[in-house]
Amino acid sequence: MSESISAINVLLVCVGGITTNVLAKRLQQQLLLQGYKDHIEATGIFNLEDKAKQCDLILVAPQAQVFYPQIRAIADNLAIPIEHVDEEALTQENISGVIEKIMKYHRGSCKIRRSEATPKVKFTPVIFMDIIKSSLKDMVLILVLAGIVWGLKTVMDWKPIEWLNLALMKMIGFYLIFSIGYHYALKLNRQPMACVVLCVVSCFMLLPVNDAGNETVTLLFRNNLAWIPIEALSLRMCPFLFAICCLAMILDQGMRRLIPIDLDSRYIPFSLTDTLYISLVICLFFILRMVLSLFL
Structure with missing residues (x-):
C-alpha cells in the first residue's frame, strides 16, 4: 500500500x-x-x-x-x-x-493538488451579484424582527419595547454594512473582519458629509430617549449605505488591479496585503469626503 x-x-x-x-x-x-x-x-x-x-x-x-x-x-x-x-x-x-x-x-498515478496558498477568486459581475443577494437575504430576518417590535410598540406602552424598537430601527444600516463586508470576504477568500472594516469605515467617511442638523452622529444616551443614536445608520439611509459599500468593493478591486502587491507571509497571522489595500481605499474615501465638504 x-x-x-x-x-x-x-x-x-x-x-x-x-x-x-x-x-x-x-x-x-x-x-x-x-x-x-x-x-x-x-x-x-x-x-x-x-x-x-x-x-x-x-x-x-x-x-x-x-x-x-x-x-x-x-x-x-x-x-x-x-x-x-x-x-x-x-x-x-x-x-x-x-x-x-x-x-x-x-x-500516485494521479496527483492530489493540495495548494498551500489561498485560492484567488476573480471579482466578476456574477460574484458581485451573489454578494448582493446574500447580503439582502441576511436582511430579511432583522427587518421582520424590526416590524414585529414596531407593531408591539404601537399597541404596548412599555419602555423595553420602545428601547428595542429604537435600537433596531436605528441600527439596521450597520447590519447591512456588516453583512456586505462579510459576504465580500466569504466569496473572495479574504479576511472577514478586514472587509467589514472596509465597508464600515467607508460609510462613516461619507455619512454625514457635514456635521449639522439631525444627521449628526451621536453616541450619547439621554434620559428622555429623544437622542438620535447613529442616525446615519438608520433604515431610511440603507439605500445610500448600500451604494457606498458597493463603491468600496469596486474601489478595492480597482486598487488591487492597478497596484498589484503581495505582502503576505505564513509567519504573519493576518493579511498585510488586505490591510494595505483597505487603507488605500479608506484614504480615497477621506479625499472624497473633503471634496464633498467643500460643496455641501
Whole structure:
C-alpha cells in the first residue's frame, strides 16, 4: 500500500445529495476493507462551494452532470481534481469502477493538488451579484424582527419595547454594512473582519458629509430617549449605505488591479496585503469626503 497519501477526503456530488448517500457509505466500507481510511461524503450542488474547501477529490454523479460548468469552476478555484461516476455504480452493486478512480490517487498515478496558498477568486459581475443577494437575504430576518417590535410598540406602552424598537430601527444600516463586508470576504477568500472594516469605515467617511442638523452622529444616551443614536445608520439611509459599500468593493478591486502587491507571509497571522489595500481605499474615501465638504 502506498504511504504517500494516508487518507483522502472525497466529495460525492449529486443534485440534492440524497441519492448518493448510500453509494458514499458503500464506497467508504469497501475502502476500509482494503485498509484505506478515506472519508467519503455525499453533498448537493448547492452546498458544494462550502464543502469543497475541505476535500481532496470530487466525484460527480450522473444527475449532477448538468451542473458540471459550476462544479468545474469551483474545483479549479480550489485546485481539486474531478472524476465522473458511471450510472451503473448507482444502480448496481458493482462499485469497483469508482473504487479504481479513487485508488489512482493512492497509487500516485494521479496527483492530489493540495495548494498551500489561498485560492484567488476573480471579482466578476456574477460574484458581485451573489454578494448582493446574500447580503439582502441576511436582511430579511432583522427587518421582520424590526416590524414585529414596531407593531408591539404601537399597541404596548412599555419602555423595553420602545428601547428595542429604537435600537433596531436605528441600527439596521450597520447590519447591512456588516453583512456586505462579510459576504465580500466569504466569496473572495479574504479576511472577514478586514472587509467589514472596509465597508464600515467607508460609510462613516461619507455619512454625514457635514456635521449639522439631525444627521449628526451621536453616541450619547439621554434620559428622555429623544437622542438620535447613529442616525446615519438608520433604515431610511440603507439605500445610500448600500451604494457606498458597493463603491468600496469596486474601489478595492480597482486598487488591487492597478497596484498589484503581495505582502503576505505564513509567519504573519493576518493579511498585510488586505490591510494595505483597505487603507488605500479608506484614504480615497477621506479625499472624497473633503471634496464633498467643500460643496455641501
